[in-house]
Amino acid sequence: MKIIIILLLTIPICFALDSAHVAKVDAAFFVDGQPDIALEDLEPLHAFTYPWHNDRGTVSDIRMAWNDSMLYFYATLYDTFLVAGNPLETDPDSCNSTDLLELHFGPDPTNPAYFSVMEFNINLLTRSHLRKCKDTGKNDWYEPWDISGVQRAVVMYGTPDDNGDRDTAWHVEMAIPFRLLSGWQAVYHTEPIGWNPLVPPSLGSVWGFNVTRQNMNEWSDPQVDYSVWSFNGNFPYISGTDTSVHFHDHLNFGRLVFDACSGVEKKTALSGRGALSAHPNPFNPLVIFRCPNGRDQVEGILSVYNAQGRRVAELPFRNGQTVWKADGFSAGVYLARLTGAAGRRLECRIVLVR
Structure with missing residues (x-):
């Protein structure tokens, strides 16, 4: 929630900085596009804002965690029209011609104008840089950033x-x-004096951070949805008059706070809340999932988890129902979870018999 303080005379409007508290977990991260249910239970970042153009219902659900060696990032980007273009494209500068997400990390809060940015599209075509911004927030210079060690996966x-x-x-x-994120590998520019990134972070460390999203609703969309997690009111080109889209502005960054263990890794995997209908149950091999209220036409994604908390299936949920054919799966208890675009969740246990 943003707090806007309005002062009299010529003093400008001030925006409160956004904060995201990232929970530490003891588990290792296994990246395959299918998150553990415990990690999916983490608190999401707050809703994005739309300082450029209008909000046409684009919803971005983002969750993060960390352990001693890695930062974990998981996003569900709701979209009724996916734009991917050529999946064989290799030119990094072409990544922004499709659906796109961008991450910004400023691990040294005393030097906020220096940060790392990773731009990647729906095909994982990536452009990554180390950047320095001017005092206005506009780019000063940037260097290539090698992210070959990042584990990534996309599921459409x-x-x-x-x-x-x-x-x-x-x-x-x-x-x-x-x-x-621990070094400054600039080739053509000098490392900032006093550069002191808080890497790896410790409990209570604070980084500058932002996530921005480009959602194209069709080819040559004249009004692309541009949204951002943290926006502090700064337009870096011509202040107050030019609202051109500019994602890489450190003045709009929020805070990424590295928190203590949340205990999510200690939760029971099958702690479902009920409310989703499954028939028949027990079943073999087909089960039909429906909303408990026939008038409640929730649309979203239905995920099925095994007893160890691993996601084993995902199904589009439309018109109030979906069907899972469990051929090839072992008998046992599973958890079905429906997540709607508004963040609502419905769950039920199901039993597969053989």
């Missing part, structure tokens, strides 16, 4: 670039080794 739910169907979302999962 829908058919990209197809007007004949209605898509649901795309998932992004990644684990970023802290060692990749």
